[in-house]
Amino acid sequence: MRIALDAMGGDFAPAVTIEGAVETVNESEDIEIALIGDEPSIKRELSGKRYPPTRLQIRHASQVVGMDEPALAAIRKKKDSSIRRAVELVKNGEADAVVSAGHSGVAMAAAVLMLGASEGVDRPAIATLMPTLKGTFVLIDAGANVDCMPENLLQFALMGDAYCKTMFDNPEPKIALLSIGEEDTKGNLLTKEAFKLLKETSIRFIGNIEGKDIFLGNADVVVCDGFIGNIVLKTSEGLAEAIMRMLKREIADVTTGRVGYLLVKPALRNFRKKTDYAEYGGAPLLGINGTCIISHGRSSAKAIRNAIKVAAQFAQRRVHQIISEKIRNLRKGGEKGAQV
Amino acid sequence: MRIALDAMGGDFAPAVTIEGAVETVNESEDIEIALIGDEPSIKRELSGKRYPPTRLQIRHASQVVGMDEPALAAIRKKKDSSIRRAVELVKNGEADAVVSAGHSGVAMAAAVLMLGASEGVDRPAIATLMPTLKGTFVLIDAGANVDCMPENLLQFALMGDAYCKTMFDNPEPKIALLSIGEEDTKGNLLTKEAFKLLKETSIRFIGNIEGKDIFLGNADVVVCDGFIGNIVLKTSEGLAEAIMRMLKREIADVTTGRVGYLLVKPALRNFRKKTDYAEYGGAPLLGINGTCIISHGRSSAKAIRNAIKVAAQFAQRRVHQIISEKIRNLRKGGEKGAQV
Numbered sequence: 035m036r037i038a039l040d041a042m043g044g045d046f047a048p049a050v051t052i053e054g055a056v057e058t059v060n061e062s063e064d065i066e067i068a069l070i071g072d073e074p075s076i077k078r079e080l081s082g083k084r085y086p087p088t089r090l091q092i093r094h095a096s097q098v099v100g101m102d103e104p105a106l107a108a109i110r111k112k113k114d115s116s117i118r119r120a121v122e123l124v125k126n127g128e129a130d131a132v133v134s135a136g137h138s139g140v141a142m143a144a145a146v147l148m149l150g151a152s153e154g155v156d157r158p159a160i161a162t163l164m165p166t167l168k169g170t171f172v173l174i175d176a177g178a179n180v181d182c183m184p185e186n187l188l189q190f191a192l193m194g195d196a197y198c199k200t201m202f203d204n205p206e207p208k209i210a211l212l213s214i215g216e217e218d219t220k221g222n223l224l225t226k227e228a229f230k231l232l233k234e235t236s237i238r239f240i241g242n243i244e245g246k247d248i249f250l251g252n253a254d255v256v257v258c259d260g261f262i263g264n265i266v267l268k269t270s271e272g273l274a275e276a277i278m279r280m281l282k283r284e285i286a287d288v289t290t291g292r293v294g295y296l297l298v299k300p301a302l303r304n305f306r307k308k309t310d311y312a313e314y315g316g317a318p319l320l321g322i323n324g325t326c327i328i329s330h331g332r333s334s335a336k337a338i339r340n341a342i343k344v345a346a347q348f349a350q351r352r353v354h355q356i357i358s359e360k361i362r363n364l365r366k367g368g369e370k371g372a373q374v
Numbered sequence: 375m376r377i378a379l380d381a382m383g384g385d386f387a388p389a390v391t392i393e394g395a396v397e398t399v400n401e402s403e404d405i406e407i408a409l410i411g412d413e414p415s416i417k418r419e420l421s422g423k424r425y426p427p428t429r430l431q432i433r434h435a436s437q438v439v440g441m442d443e444p445a446l447a448a449i450r451k452k453k454d455s456s457i458r459r460a461v462e463l464v465k466n467g468e469a470d471a472v473v474s475a476g477h478s479g480v481a482m483a484a485a486v487l488m489l490g491a492s493e494g495v496d497r498p499a500i501a502t503l504m505p506t507l508k509g510t511f512v513l514i515d516a517g518a519n520v521d522c523m524p525e526n527l528l529q530f531a532l533m534g535d536a537y538c539k540t541m542f543d544n545p546e547p548k549i550a551l552l553s554i555g556e557e558d559t560k561g562n563l564l565t566k567e568a569f570k571l572l573k574e575t576s577i578r579f580i581g582n583i584e585g586k587d588i589f590l591g592n593a594d595v596v597v598c599d600g601f602i603g604n605i606v607l608k609t610s611e612g613l614a615e616a617i618m619r620m621l622k623r624e625i626a627d628v629t630t631g632r633v634g635y636l637l638v639k640p641a642l643r644n645f646r647k648k649t650d651y652a653e654y655g656g657a658p659l660l661g662i663n664g665t666c667i668i669s670h671g672r673s674s675a676k677a678i679r680n681a682i683k684v685a686a687q688f689a690q691r692r693v694h695q696i697i698s699e700k701i702r703n704l705r706k707g708g709e710k711g712a713q714v
Contacts, residue, residue: 104559167616177554180562214517214604219444222520222601245608249616261562262602264554268585269606270613276507276589277617280648284641294641297634301624308620 035064035346038129041071042098042116043136044333048072051135052079054338059089061339065346068129070095071116095119098136101331105139109147117141121148124324131325131345133316135333142178145319145326152358157186158321159260160328161197162267163314168251172198175257176317177264184227187211187257188235192364193320194255195237196357201348202254210243210253212262218242224259232257235364278302315340318348320357325349375404375686378469381411382438382456383476384673388412391475392419394678399429401679405686408469410435411456435459438476441671445479449487457481461488464664471665471685473656475673482518485659485666492698497526498661499600500668501537502607503654508591512538512547515597516657517604524567527551527597528575532704533660534595535577536697541688542594550583550593552602558582564599572597575704618642655680658688660697665689 041048055067066089069076073094097115099108121144123129134141151158159175174194191209198207213221218229232239243253285295316329327345381388395407406429409416413434437455439448461484463469474481499515514534531549538547553561558569572579583593625635656669667685
């Protein structure tokens, strides 16, 4: 597997992206990485590091997209940006997948524009893993599409279903629609219509799910529009961090707390690990002709390493082709999707 | 202050509602409570309890609305339900405020239909308090309106502003719009339009806020539509509970954990208290001609007690009249709200 890594993407790039890449090639013999970005910077970061040179190459790109640039303008104007060049390698067949921790809007737009949406997919979507009491669930769409139609949500569900089956060997993922009540009459205009469409499919649609229940682990896939998905994702991230900070403060405030803290510290560390985005590595963009993994801007070397592994597995299992087939079958099966 | 309490509303009613009422009248001499509901049940719960009988009266209502009944049908058909009778007391001037921990959709609909929306308010909205690292913020709308127009969000902001000023003596609350990026170009169609309207007001609009930042405490009011608000509220509730469960499990799993747990327990208790909805008591429905406090279905006696106090303070400070004046001024000031 050959992965194109946007070496300049992310808050701590290129140091952590290159560290992550080096660790990966030293660890996994079947992975080759093309580091795309400013060659002098990359060489500087690589100097002194040991790695198999045949499996870690540099491809110079003279431009970098900043985190605050408007996405479409950045793609159009910066023809030699690291993210564009990275996606190009996938387009030309020189790489099997692209990984970027840079500006996620730009990475998404570049992947959609340059690789194209899969046949039949109206809106590619981001599938993010989130922790539950039992394991994880897939949140789709986590931010690619802010304004959606019911048909988009239907496609997100089908893509999430195919993703769970192919990547996690889950033979019959439970798919739920994020809403404000379990009954099919609860929701907004969008979810009420999407509910009707989902009922007609042959996926295991378990109905609406409320925000309070998503962490219990009863749904494998939670479907929503990208605006809400992004808010749910970010709110959860912010709350988990706030809770840990509040807890630490409370612990420091009680007399017995300091000793207690030392004793529960291993537990807190385990907990952190379970809820750490770095463990999941990155989120695939589903519904495009190729493999594109979007990583957190604050990615550590470990997060990059895990993202590269996710990318390799995604490409190796041909997830994007399987998703494309599912959606084509849906289209053939008629509007209601009864044949899926 | 005279509070009409829906004695039959809530998962643990009438036991906890009546316990909460008794505690309140024993504690606060300036509060009178009318307990509305099934007289025999209420009398049974009251028997053996000590309280000043002049400040705790019973008003019989023969019907109860179940938690799963469709809201409008329940209001129309059950003319003698405890929630309808409770709202009626406010309408007739026999009570200053109504409190219910029952079916929130029914309580809202009854309040809006029977008391009416304030002049100029298109959509009354629920204002819920949520904890932050620094204190609390007001989330509006937390679930009353699932599909909104930009003008509705503008009104939510103005109502939230007036609420903070009047109830919390905050002279210049910071108002933010919940979105997926800080720049004004980030958001969905609804929030982008609402952003433009909010910029034109004279309230202290601090722009978009992302989900990850709402718990930092930099915004006093966070504005969104009721579908998203409800999802944010419930997701936060679910995540906080999941985190505590995961932490307990992790602590139990490590050797030093059990002793450590005992030592950090007071800290966990303090933390729980800060994030406990029971501390906030209930959420007011803003933008109606009267005071209506919606409490959590799982309300404890303490939550009921706090809700009654919130109701008394809300009514005493004439918050609903002040909100109504603000919105009327906005209307007079022209479409853009420049005079607010």
